[in-house]
Amino acid sequence: MAGGQERILRRRIKSVQSTKKITRAMELIAATRVAKAQQRAAAARPYSEELTSVIQHLAENGGITDSPLLKPAEEVRKVAFVVIASDRGLAGGYNTAVIRAAERELQARQLEGADYALILVGRKADGYFRYRNYRIERSFEGISDAPTYADAAEVGDLVTELYTSDAVQEVVLVFTRFVSLGQQQVSVRRFMPLTGVGREGSDEARAQAAYEFEPAPGPILESLLPRYVTARLYAALLDSAASEHASRQRAMKAATDNAQDLITKLSRVMNRARQDAITTEITEIVGGAEALHQASGGRNEDLLIDNVFPEDLFAHAVRTPPRPHHLSAGDKP
Secondary structure (H helix, E strand, O other), X not given: OHHHHHHHHHHHHHHHHHHHHHHHHHHHHHHHHHHHHHHHHHHHHHHHHHHHHHHHHHHHOOOOOOOOOOOOOOOOOEEEEEEEXXXXXXXXXXXXXXXXXHHHXXXXXXXXXXXXXXXXXXXXXXXXXXXXXXXXXXXXXOOOOOOOHHHHHHHHHHHHHHHHOOOOOEEEEEEEEEEEOOEEEEEEEEEEOOOOOOOOOOHHHHHHOOOOOOOOHHHHHHHHHHHHHHHHHHHHHHHHHHHHHHHHHHHHHXXXXXXXXXXXXXXXXXXXXXXXXHHHHHHHHHHHHHHHHHXXXXXXXXXXXXXXXXXXXXXXXXXXXXXXXXXXXOOOO
């Protein structure tokens, strides 16, 4: 019984060791990917900041237009939710936090009497909402791990078309904002109508925006607003990718540590089972020897001698005389 338990424990330890190797490898891969995602986000930030600055300058120079991207609707009948999750799991609570935040916001808007449209990024979000029979307007897969500007433009074009055609009157963006390797925050923001564009600024801002534009600021602002939408979506996708890799790195680190703790505990149990088996065997041997001693009545030594020197052989050795030794002529007596 003890030997069987020891074999079971050995198999479990080998299984946990194999799992530990996998989680350790995934931790290292996530660490390299989060560094790359941070570099991509840092590389894209100057473009986004400069584009925002140009749009603000246009607005300060009289570039206020009647673009539907800037005009809030009088009545919000339908809200589009852009939910950015991941295509893969094993990232701790990353996907769960984003999906639950989006679902809470969606249910709150439904209580207000508004309809919804779901635009999902990532297989995990698609699987969750599809399994619960939510209506999905569009789902994008395979872009959450390493998003490109073209991916952001595709999502941005869809959102812009829905909003400008008055199919939806508001767009809400739900994603995970990357703060640091140890901290990521779920963000629920109103994405459309665009806020902070076209407002009158201070005298200092108007002085800084004293540029000459050709053509007029209005048409330039009209052409730049779609790019502004794409830039904001691209920044959100990059933030979500970095957050995903950071969450996966922490989750795999915790899994590796837990595997090591489990190996230690199983090794102790296995050693205890081995010691129990050895103790049982020694007890059986000692018990058997004691039983033989009691059965022989204490004559174990006589039995041993009798077995080694039987009486017949001993008597035959005594009765048989030695052979005479014949001397030759050259031998000395």
